Amino acid sequence: MSHTQPSDNRLSQKPDTFWKAANGPLTQQRALHPGKFGLGRTPAAREPDATTKVVCGFCATGCSLNIHLRNGEAINLTPTVDYPVNRGAACPKGWESLSVLRASDRGTTPLLRNDRGKRQSVEWPQAMREFCDRFQQIQARHGNDSVAFLSTGQLPSEEMAFLGALSKFGMGLTHGDGNTRQCMATSVVAYKQSFGFDAPPYTYQDLEDSDVIVLIGSNLCITHPIMWQRVLKNPHQPEILVIDPRRTETAMAGTQHIPLRPKSDLALLYGLANILIQQEWLDRDYIEAHTEGFDAFRDHVAEFTPARVSQLTGLPADSLGSIARTIQAGERVSFWWTMGVNQSYEGVRTAQAIINLALMTGNIGRPGTGANSITGQCNAMGSRLFSNTTNLLGGRDFRSSEDRQAVADILGFDVTRIPDQPSWSYDQIIEGILREKIKGLWVICTNTAHSWINQNTCHEILDRLDFLVVQDMYSTTETAQRADLYLPAAGWGEKEGTFINSERRIGAIKKVTCPPGQALSDFAIFRLIAEHWGCGTLFADWQHPAAVFEKLKQLSRGQPCDITGIRDYAMLEAHGGIQWPCSEHQTTGNHRHENAQTHFTQRRLFEDGNFYHPDGRARFHFEAPRQMPEPPTPRYPYLLLTGRGSAAQWHTQTRTSKSTVLRQLAPQRIYLEINPLDARREGIRPDQDVIVESQRGRLRARSVLTPTVQPGQVFLPMHFSVTNKLTLAHFDPYSRQPSYKNCAVRVRKAEPADDV
Ligand SMILES: Nc1nc2c(c(=O)[nH]1)N[C@H]1C(S)=C(S)[C@@H](COP(=O)(O)OP(=O)(O)OC[C@H]3O[C@@H](n4cnc5c(=O)[nH]c(N)nc54)[C@H](O)[C@@H]3O)O[C@H]1N2
Ligand SMILES: Nc1nc2c(c(=O)[nH]1)N[C@H]1C(S)=C(S)[C@@H](COP(=O)(O)OP(=O)(O)OC[C@H]3O[C@@H](n4cnc5c(=O)[nH]c(N)nc54)[C@H](O)[C@@H]3O)O[C@H]1N2
Ligand code: SF4
Ligand SMILES: [Mo]
DSSP: OOSOOOOOOGGGSOHHHHHHHHHSOHHHHHHHSTTTSSGGGSHHHHSTTOEEEEEOSSBTTOOEEEEEEETTEEEEEEEOTTOTTTTTOOOHHHHTTTGGGSOTTBOOSOEEEOTTSOEEEOOHHHHHHHHHHHHHHHHHHHOGGGEEEEEOSSSOHHHHHHHHHIIIIISOOOEEEEGGGGTTHHHHHHHHHHHSSOOOOOOTHHHHHOSEEEEESOOHHHHSHHHHHHHHTOTTOOEEEEEOSSOOHHHHHSSEEEOOOTTOHHHHHHHHHHHHHHTTOSOHHHHHHHEEOHHHHHHHHTTOOHHHHHHHHOOOHHHHHHHHHHHHHOSSEEEEEOHHHHSSTTHHHHHHHHHHHHHHTTOSSSTTOEEEEOOOBTTHHHHHHHSOSSSBTTTBOTTOHHHHHHHHHHHTOOGGGSOSSOOOOHHHHHHHHHTTSOOEEEEESOOHHHHSSSHHHHHHHHHTOSEEEEEESBTTSTTGGGOSEEEEBOOTTEEEEEEEOTTSEEEEEEEOSOOSTTOBOHHHHHHHHHHHHTOGGGGTTOOSHHHHHHHHHHHHTTSTTOOTTOOOHHHHHHTTSEESOOOHHHHSGGGOOTTHHHHHHOOOSOTTSOOSSTTSOEEOOOOOOOOOSSOOOSSSOEEEEEEOOOTTOOTTOTTGGGOHHHHHTSOSSOEEEEOHHHHHHHTOOTTOEEEEEOSSOEEEEEEEEOTTSOTTEEEEETTSGGGGGTOOOOBOTTTOOBOTTOEEEEEEEOOTTOOO
16 A cells, blocks of 8 residues: 555554544544544645545445535535546435435434333443443354344445454354345346356446447436436437336336336347347357357247237237347447346346347447446445455355465454355345344344335344344434444445445545544444454454455455455546456556556456356356236235335435435425326326235325326335335345335225324
């Protein structure tokens, strides 16, 4: 590292002086620990009224924001013009990043539930004692693996790696999973099986280079608005096909909307493959040189005739031919998918059906092509590599003794500390609580009691725990309110580290303002826990995020995600972020890339046709479509779709609801989108209270009559906690990702007697 760090003696201080030092005014902090709190490394420290660049902390687009400082404290922001991702644009959430930090429900002290069930403010040392005593007692009584954690795709990689290492190698936990299970697990498994490593191959420039863009189950206009802006900059007048049961904002803006029946994507994609094969609209050379398993795939899809596919998808048979022709006519076809694919009981095979189309038409590894999963959260890509949950650190495998040894050597731990099994998945942890296997749970940076599928059982299950700890920026989240111990965390802008965006670009976040009260960065909390737990010496050199970034580099060495060529945070800033892989070979000595600047700015994978399986070939994976577990019935005649409602709302709204600007840009009450024909049949008028009911629960919403949802389907935004009272807990068998976007409901006008 270019910054030499003074040794950190904070943990030898008493913890109460520790947090005071960590959280004093910026000037005081700098005096106490020059160069220690991020600001020492930003231009802010040298020029207190300067501007510094930070990547956004909401979605995985990974825009860069210029933070304008006065006296070293952030006062405003503007999108960065010379950043290769957003080039001067930001969506409303990005613009409001600073205002969401200043909310009255930010946690300012730890809160401990007392004997009467009331939450009481306590000092950090007591909070740490409770944390360690309670979890250690549970472990002593029920075994080490009776305590588990649930984490996130929204912490910097350095904090994720610290959490993963501390919990599994220090505290002896076996089970810990993240909210990325709700989100990206399907893509991870699909890529691993097809390509040999979890590797989204694209760069955003592909959005501008394609002449055909196929969006499957993605509402890009509102969920990744700045990626959509890149589509708008495409000079090739691309065909934009939007495959979505709803006529979304994106479907309206595209050139062709394909309103298939929900969860019939697999049939559609196999049907398209069949037509392409029948017509010989293939890249035979590519298939032969770079893939494995095509013949069996050809036989499998032969049964998906246009007539059958039309019946399964509800699309006219001739529209299939026209989609196939569009793909054939394209010279640079890119396929992009998000939650309409991943959140499905057959998500992995659906994602792979998309990958198969790209492989068989040779649309991969060239500009404007690719089978491209779009990531959701700011650092979901970091969690895929460095959270130490399902994968061992660096995209490795817990079951491989070689990988365990490599990690132990790099980190200087005894290899016996590393579990030889991957963690239980999120749903298995929740079920583990029900089966009384898990007694203690530590939730970090996710709001399980709102976002997990089927909330009625989820709430009951959380309440069964002997000890629930929630570490969050806000003390009022649905999950924090259920906690026995709440730990107040600093958020984006109040700490440092790195995120990896959807196109594998690593960018830095910095501390540009102070967290409120006694709130600490998650990094500092992990350090306190290590010390109190009794494993502080193991983490003696995990002093600050930059030191852990060095470890991430070593953990990535020789892996497809090798980042050993990134010198330090300053290098990331100098290059506008850097996409992985970026190995030492690429940046130093004779191997230095000829055109280093371009090389750093844009990079896609598989340009040489080599995939990560030992034989270098990509695989065709396929399977027969499954039955929808809960299709509509006469008693529950509508299929419920859920998803994002607006560009101004983020998930469970703990952050976005704190901005007056964002609140004005989005509905404040939950609403149900229903087709006017269905509404008429049910006697429902616009903007009226309705009751929506599934077999598991019911809720009250305002009606929005709109032809954007098809007859027989309704849509609820996920941003209101009641939505998941209705959803059915069912999962993809390979990725264990919840299938949030299909369950049967009924709808009626609310009556005065209704008590919901
Ligand atoms: N404003 C905003 N932006 C966000 C987020 C946010 O909360 N707010 N969250 C971020 C995160 S973590 C994620 S994961 C992404 C999600 O980004 P998206 O996946 O784009 O968002 P969703 O609305 O969940 O789902 C996309 C679409 O899938 C469609 N769909 C439902 N069922 C099916 C089906 O069977 N087949 C097909 N083809 N489509 C179907 C829905 O109608 C919906 O329009 O957004 C990220 N960006
Ligand atoms: N019905 C339905 N449900 C869904 C979905 C759907 O489409 N439909 N989508 C699913 C998907 S894709 C996702 S990704 C999940 C998202 O679900 P969640 O992860 O539960 O949603 P968030 O609101 O992003 O929760 C993040 C929490 O972390 C806190 N936080 C933010 N920054 C920090 C930090 O730096 N440190 C700490 N300690 N805390 C912090 C926030 O205050 C918030 O409480 O929802 C899933 N649930
Ligand atoms: S598009 Fe995503 S990364 Fe860009 S400003 Fe909006 S929320 Fe932030
Ligand atoms: Mo997500």
